[in-house]
Amino acid sequence: MESEEGCCEEGRYHPTLQGDDNAAAGKAAPSGTFDIAVIGGGIVGLASARELSLRHPSLVFAVLEKEKELALHQSGHNSGVIHSGIYYKPGSLKAKLCVEGAILCYEYCDQKGIPYKQCGKLIVAVEHEEIPRLKALYERGIQNNVRGLKLITSKEIQAKEPYCRGLMALDSPYTGIVNYRQVALAYAEDFQAAGGTVLTEFEVEEMEMTKESADGSKEGMKYPIVVRNSKGKEVRCRHLVSCAGLYSDRLSQISGCHPEPRIVPFRGDYLVLKPEKCYLVRGNIYPVPDPRFPFLGIHFTPRMDGSVWLGPNAVLAFKREGYKFYDFSIQDFMDATAYSGLWKLVLKNFSYGMGEMYRACFLNAQLKQLQKIIPEVTINDIQRGPAGVRAQALDNDGNLIDDFVFDSGTGDIAARILHVRNAPSPAATSSLAIAKMIANEVEQRFEL
Numbered sequence: 038m039e040s041e042e043g044c045c046e047e048g049r050y051h052p053t054l055q056g057d058d059n060a061a062a063g064k065a066a067p068s069g070t071f072d073i074a075v076i077g078g079g080i081v082g083l084a085s086a087r088e089l090s091l092r093h094p095s096l097v098f099a100v101l102e103k104e105k106e107l108a109l110h111q112s113g114h115n116s117g118v119i120h121s122g123i124y125y126k127p128g129s130l131k132a133k134l135c136v137e138g139a140i141l142c143y144e145y146c147d148q149k150g151i152p153y154k155q156c157g158k159l160i161v162a163v164e165h166e167e168i169p170r171l172k173a174l175y176e177r178g179i180q181n182n183v184r185g186l187k188l189i190t191s192k193e194i195q196a197k198e199p200y201c202r203g204l205m206a207l208d209s210p211y212t213g214i215v216n217y218r219q220v221a222l223a224y225a226e227d228f229q230a231a232g233g234t235v236l237t238e239f240e241v242e243e244m245e246m247t248k249e250s251a252d253g254s255k256e257g258m259k260y261p262i263v264v265r266n267s268k269g270k271e272v273r274c275r276h277l278v279s280c281a282g283l284y285s286d287r288l289s290q291i292s293g294c295h296p297e298p299r300i301v302p303f304r305g306d307y308l309v310l311k312p313e314k315c316y317l318v319r320g321n322i323y324p325v326p327d328p329r330f331p332f333l334g335i336h337f338t339p340r341m342d343g344s345v346w347l348g349p350n351a352v353l354a355f356k357r358e359g360y361k362f363y364d365f366s367i368q369d370f371m372d373a374t375a376y377s378g379l380w381k382l383v384l385k386n387f388s389y390g391m392g393e394m395y396r397a398c399f400l401n402a403q404l405k406q407l408q409k410i411i412p413e414v415t416i417n418d419i420q421r422g423p424a425g426v427r428a429q430a431l432d433n434d435g436n437l438i439d440d441f442v443f444d445s446g447t448g449d450i451a452a453r454i455l456h457v458r459n460a461p462s463p464a465a466t467s468s469l470a471i472a473k474m475i476a477n478e479v480e481q482r483f484e485l
């Protein structure tokens with residue numbers, strides 16, 4: 038099940054430039070050398086590499102990705118929702134990037150012929166005490182310039198979603214769904230078409246400034262950063278941008294950055310509605326979120342293939358990129374449990390965390406939450422589905438970090454490197470807007 042979102046649908050990615058042959062790409066740099074290498078072939082790294090390569094056609098770019106294929110992790114394991122930007126604090130970067138990103142996402146899909154559905158979304162209040170929070174969300178959405186928002190009554194809810202029960206709902210017709218892996222692969226195609234090189238199966242393990250020029254190089258120290266992979270292969274570059282998702286903290290540390298913020302992996306398990314019951318859901322249906330937590334609550338999400346996913350929950354994962362209940366990595370486990378920030382988070386949210394663990398184990402418990410919104414769903418209508426793992430940045434006081442974190446560390450290499458340590462969700466929706474922001478940052482820092 039693990040690769041359901043990412044791999045089941047046909048991607049259009051074909052790694053035409055698997056090698057490091059810049060000459061074949063019509064570029065000036067010698068083989069194996071790049072002006073800028075971007076670590077991480079997820080949607081953020083690919084969108085950023087695409088934006089940079091389109092802005093700077095004379096420069097030579099590479100994307101370095103550890104997997105055999107692109108966008109297999111967060112970008113291939115998510116709900117696939119094009120968020121309209123309701124939830125985020127007005128004026129925040131996250132709000133701005135989401136609203137702009139959704140518009141750009143629809144435009145991009147139209148240009149490329151990528152299928153999407155603007156099927157809308159209802160955020161449904163089922164208890165009276167949720168109504169003030171729902172109204173506050175409406176106000177936020179209006180302040181964030183979200184298109185078409187309105188509060189609707191119980192009757193209007195049923196006209197839109199006949200099986201959904203609620204006292205009041207926030208109707209967001211601009212919300213949609215798409216396969217983000219397909220979007221990410223289209224970014225990779227644009228990048229390659231602009232002459233960029235994609236090196237897959239290149240797991241970056243070391244990055245350092247070298248004092249020696251490359252063998253046989255006539256260019257002296259033009260490419261002073263050596264990036265080595267786990268098999269000892271190396272590429273050289275002038276600048277590095279790291280967008281490594283669940284490993285962004287480890288890669289930052291390799292180049293001398295502070296260990297914090299650390300990434301704590303949260304697994305989100307989905308349930309799937311049996312095909313004969315998919316008629317129960319037309320668009321996205323979400324609960325009113327609990328403002329104390331960064332997760333949106335388990336929701337009903339239609340998929341591009343016609344199926345309906347329910348979830349995700351949010352439980353601490355014992356393995357980064359571990360998509361199954363029993364997946365365990367001793368290094369990841371030790372890393373997480375030795376971090377005092379995690380313990381502070383656990384203590385602050387003990388009952389919520391335990392509740393999530395309980396619901397992850399017992400389907401009936403999750404079902405109860407779903408039935409609050411669609412009472413007709415029964416235990417016979419649902420089955421366990423795929424999962425995703427979210428890279429949640431956490432500070433030493435146990436606070437979840439909700440904003441972008443850029444870093445570069447110390448020493449000579451710091452002037453040449455940009456680590457995107459946290460690209461908060463919904464970074465898939467916001468990817469084209471984030472890419473513009475990262476490209477601006479790169480241009481400014483590296484004086485391109």
Ligand SMILES: Cc1cc2nc3c(=O)[nH]c(=O)nc-3n(C[C@H](O)[C@H](O)[C@H](O)COP(=O)(O)OP(=O)(O)OC[C@H]3O[C@@H](n4cnc5c(N)ncnc54)[C@H](O)[C@@H]3O)c2cc1C
Pocket residue numbers: 076077078079080081082101102103104107108109110111112113114115116117118119120239240241242280281282283284288305349424425426427428460461462463464465466467
């Ligand atoms: C369960 C879940 C549901 C979500 N739902 C939504 C949604 O509905 N809408 C939305 O907009 N967002 C959603 N998100 C968030 C969104 O998916 C992420 O914000 C986004 O995909 C992050 O992209 P990324 O490129 O930063 O990370 P990733 O996609 O994880 O990419 C990072 C890449 O770096 C590579 N890498 C790591 N270490 C190395 C190394 N050492 N060397 C080389 N490569 C390396 C990895 O292999 C990976 O390909 C969801 C996330 C989750 C987990």
